[in-house]
Amino acid sequence: MSAPAVIDLLDRADHERAAGREDDAAALYDEAIAVARTSGDLQLWIRACLGAASLHVFGTDPGRLPAQLYDLLVRTTEDADRSRVAAALAHCWTYGGQASRAALFAAEALERAERSADPELVADALDAMLACHWGPDDLELRSRLGTRLDEVAAHVLAPNSRLQAHLWGLQVACETLNIQSLHRHLRALERLGSESPRARFFAASRRLMYDLLCGRTDTAEQLINTADSCSGASGLADAWMVVLAMRGYAAVIAGDRDTCARVAAEAEAFALAEGAAEVCAEAAWLWIGADRLDHAERLVDTLRGRVLEELPRDVNWLLTLQATLEAALAAGSREVVETAARLLGPYEGRAVFNAGAVNFHGLTDDTLARAAEITGDLDRAKALRDRALTGYIRLGARWWYDRLQAWAPGRTPGSAPVTTPATTPATTVHLHPIAGDLWLIGAGDGRPFRGLRGFQYLRMLLSRPGSWIPAVDLAGGGTRTVVQPAVDTVIDGRALAAYRARLAAIEEELAEAEDWSDLARMESLGQERSALLDQVAESTGIGGRLRPTSSTAERARVAVSKAISVALDRIEQRDAELAEHLRSSVHNGAECSYQPGDDHPVWILDEPAV
Incomplete structure (x- = not known):
């Protein structure tokens, strides 16, 4: 078959993929791979293999795809070509649940990309490195790689490289509870969403993640519809699963049991057909949202024995254990509770998100607190609960906070059912700068205020609820300041x-x-x-x-206290209730802190992207 004929095959395959007909596209890519391999046309062979790799559904067995890619890799010598193929092979093994096999190929992809001096290739290789280092013990490395990808992608015109950089930046921000970074990457995704349907898919799905984290369900229908309409252009073979997860998690937060049941049934069918433990655990959690503990218990039973012990420590490890522990607590499966809690124990204080920050699944301290009560360690249960509540305040995770707040060790059952609805929607309050040296402050649409330094201090405190921040650090714009003693005028x-x-x-x-x-x-x-x-x-x-x-610390204490006092006086002129909340929750001194009560609002600390 001639080169034009192979190109025709590939064009048809690309068309079928774009139309969402993955099976037809896969058959055409396979045919093109066989013909290009026989003819020895390396570039067409590469295009065919990369096309086939783009159809691999996350969490499923890759079949013969790794062999096809490796067969091509060993015949490729140019740095740029080897980088692309090695990155695809790394993604293939990672998506198939074997990240340990992926690491070698990701490292080669990065080495070859750097040698080629092509920033777009470097960005793609860094994406592969991040994917295969997505396990629970790789957070520090993931943070460094994410920072580097952000730097590289900033100088790349290709929108997909910038998109991947912001998706990884969002993932790391979520895992490290860096709220300011989280908002920055969300806004960047939304700006990219104005350029292409692909970016719009990711922007809508991640925005819903954050809205649901905050207990908001009023945006769910619009964001789900946006993601659904753009799913064909997302380039993800499993985009339908993302949309399904969006529907399911929104239903849990809204208390919509019927939708929970429908989504749980679909997720369960996929999990059992593909042997996907992580989807099985999520399906069990969704069945609890549907108030069908019998279905949840049935799925929890499939995770007994060595299943949890032998889970690959990859991107899905924390999620699988967290969802399993949630379901086991609700179903009363002590054996699974003890196993999951033992494995999850070394990861106290972690935020759990499913792959790519599609959905928030709570803090490990939350589930571990309830597990500790089951095993009789009430002191540990209380300490973990208190820390989880502080973490939820910091995140603005009102639904999760309210659910855990309703449970206390030795007082109520340890399961804290996920069907608990957010009975009172959280008040959303703005406090952030806007154009023209103004600040938008207040509930609803907020009101404009002329800028004051005290607003900046308040914003820093609100972004880290429960934390004590030295006044010298606030005065220094959030950076650590060297404290000087009193030695001069x-x-x-x-x-x-x-x-x-x-x-x-x-x-x-x-x-x-x-x-x-x-x-x-x-x-x-x-x-x-x-x-x-x-x-x-x-x-x-x-x-x-x-x-x-006086010392640096004393000068900072006085200056910060005065600035916050002036800011609160100004807010009181227009919103006495908000000023009262802040006066009762903000503590000034050598160290300052925002310590809200149970009725805290959800703060918007950055201007939302248009």
């Missing part, structure tokens, strides 16, 4: 003279602003004047003599 004579000269100039500018009725300028100058007067007052004693300095 607060400011020198030249600085004091400059302050007094500026105060004189401000008086003239204020008079001019009053003549022009420039209220914004008057407010800005007034704030600057007050700050300078405070500084002069702190710097001088009786007779205007320079005063010895």
